[in-house]
Amino acid sequence: MNWEQLLSLKRYGDTNKRLRKEQDETRLGFEVDYDRIIFSSAFRSLQDKTQVIPLSKTDFVHTRLTHSLEVSVVGRSLGRLAGQKILEKHPQLKETHAYQMNDFGAIVAAACLAHDIGNPPFGHSGEKAIGEYFSLGNGKRYKEQLTEKEYQDLIKFEGNANGFKILTENRPGIEGGLRLSYATLGAFIKYPKESLPYKPTKNIGDKKFGIFQTEQKIFEEIAEELGLKTVRKGEFTAYSRHPLAFLVEAADDICYTIIDFEDGINLGLIDEEYALEYLIKLVKNSINTSKYNSLTNTADRLSYLRALAINTLITEAVAIFLKNEEAILNGEFHESLFDKSSYEAQIKDIIKISVERIYQSEDVINKEIAGYKMLSYLLDTYTGAFLPESIALDDSNYNNLVRKSVPKLKIQEGQSVYETLLQLCTYTASLTDGITVASFNKYKGNSI
Template identity: 40%
Template sequence: MHLTSSASPAMSWQRLLARRRYPDQPQLHLVADTPVVRGAFVADYDRVVFSSAFRRLQRKTQVMPLPETDFVHTRLTHSLETACVGRSLGRLSGRRLMEADADLAAALPTLDQDFGDIVAAACLSHDIGNPPFGHSGEDAISAYFTSREAERFITGLSAAQQADLQHFEGNAAGFRVLTHTYPAHSTGTAGLGLTYAVLGAFTKYPRPSIVETKAQTGGTSEKKYGYFQCEKGRFRHVADELGLLPKGEEGAGFYHRHPLAFLVEAADDLCYRIIDFEDGLKLGLIDHNHGLKLLRCMLNDPPTRQASVQWHDWREELGYIRARLIGKLVDEISQRFAEHVPAMLTGQYDQPLVKELECWHELQEVQMLSVEKLYRSRPVLEIEAAGFEVLGGLLDAFLHATFDAQRSHRSRKLLDLLPMQYRALGPQAELPAYEQIVLLTDFIGGLSDQNALALYRTIKGIDLPKGF
């Protein structure tokens, strides 16, 4: 099996698996007798787990906003499950490459473990930049910056800076969470100080919000963007360190994906399609008989297979089928990944791996049912609609306070509610208007659903704080 093509420039695994930490932190050299308890990529996973941004995902919407039942997933449980699937996908994919290429296995003897650890850490953080109220939170922020109320704040910004705000993207906000350090609260590292390899695998969309190039192909890595203008130099540094291939003109900031980003995408696709569907069945929004039949069809057991378990409840069978189905699809995706690695390394493959699954049509039916019955259910729509008012209202209030040249009493009170790292004070006092606005989106995007709602009700005088 050949991992690169001599006819085209190619990425190399030696660079793509860089253990050095961003930005340019030296490797930790241990005394020879010191045991290595955990590798660099496992340490990345732990850094994400212990971050405040990750902890706040426990109260951010996955599907059902502000859920009242314990079994409905939040962003945090979704991220944990995606990381588990991603670890299995990475290790199995790496093992297949090693079995097919003895030279690769000899050069990189821990390839399978490294793949698993990198993909798991990237999966764990894949939603870390998502704002409150699910994907509608991104829409709410975008809608505010396209409204007449926001005109005075974005006039004078470049087209690319305006696009960052008017097409707000949680993936770009996530890259900022992982790499940005606020000067007023500097810890000596940038963001979480993750390895270049994990940052590369995390970035499913290695492009800015506007790409002035003819190199666009409509591939899966182009459908969104992965970093804001204020992180353009930062991402270019990551891409150069990893040896990512530029797409189009030099300097456009547009790159081919890190190959492991395809596995991160696949793990997310499997979890949100299948496990969101499971939530819909358990909530009674999707008929469980029809849902179970569809999942059994995807599992495609031979007619002669004998059941080894007797079910007392359809929910028990649902959990069993879901677990077996994800295991089956992980195996199939790892096969497709191994087949396409040579093309990924030369930038000639750019499609979602799940599209190549034998059960792709059934997965599409699962997705359509989820959209119709779950994502468009009345409780979801009502709270998402409220999210537009909450996020738009918070942005409007804090932007007016930030850019109030007179510093009225009301503006000062509102600014006092902002944590210091999100205010244009001290080291951040001279920031351009665009970066001051991004600071506010950092704050509002980082709120949990409940925190955003409570803050909105407080500043509007609807509710008063009930004490400490």
């Protein structure tokens, strides 16, 4: 892979090549990507989607929206720092093509901003609820009408693939979704493969999948334009990651490691003094002890340590990325950046505590149980109302009322069972936590 191709400004439907040296510096193409994402309705919906605590009533706990904004800020710094060194190593990028350090930052920031845009309500529990509706629940009845790949898309419903669908999907009057640059879309795709084979290797890019069958064509077009290295071709398609996807992943890792931990402290799920000790271990090489000791308020101490920890991990991630740049460009780097970190032990300690004290807390588990049942019920309601055989054989007044209640759901003539099921899944995934509760109560007759 080479940086000239990887930094492509091409957008869906372009007939002429977009050259970096011809860009308007006051509104750069990669910055337009950021604007299009932040003004999209799918991004706005993240303000009522779970990051740590479902349906939290406190004002300091992060939602998917605040998390995504913070990840984009960290990603911008990662991209700029890495971009500065890449331009020094590959001077033709600047001298011949006019690429700048900030281009790298803008690409990574935009991809980070969108990284959770496809996540369903109630976090990763929501993904499992949708998937298990088809593998264990009433949705299993459709298995014989689907190909192996189509069924896998549903039983392992993936927020990353749904995000790519949102960013690129053709809709009536809207071709190419948000029409982002291919560089940003490449950086967004952390798992550049389809749903099968399932976890074929320990390569980080095979951990999950990033493409539904409906987006296969545009995915391959983007990969070819960017010059991503082919990993598998033919029956099963997979490519190497875009190098900047490693920085997007690192930005997310930094934020959920440090900031979810901070949320746990603010919620009283993790003892303050105990937590501060773990953060101090992470920043022991850069902490200003006298400054830290001068802070008498726990919130101020926590804020200082959080900022120092994020800065420490940004510096570490960029150093690992640059050290392994050649292997990454050759498609030979198969781990996350922090798997190579000298702070790996400290990071694992913090994540372990977050899992035990936050993600598996009674409050989270109880709300995830409720969310799981709600999403399963909604999928039952929607499949009963919208699947062609249901409409033909059992077009009850209830189903007719359900269809009228969701005017956004339009089934196109000639649409396959798979396309309809996936549409129902992506619609359900688009709901916020609050709207999921309200919809569930409405269809159960509890809202009058």
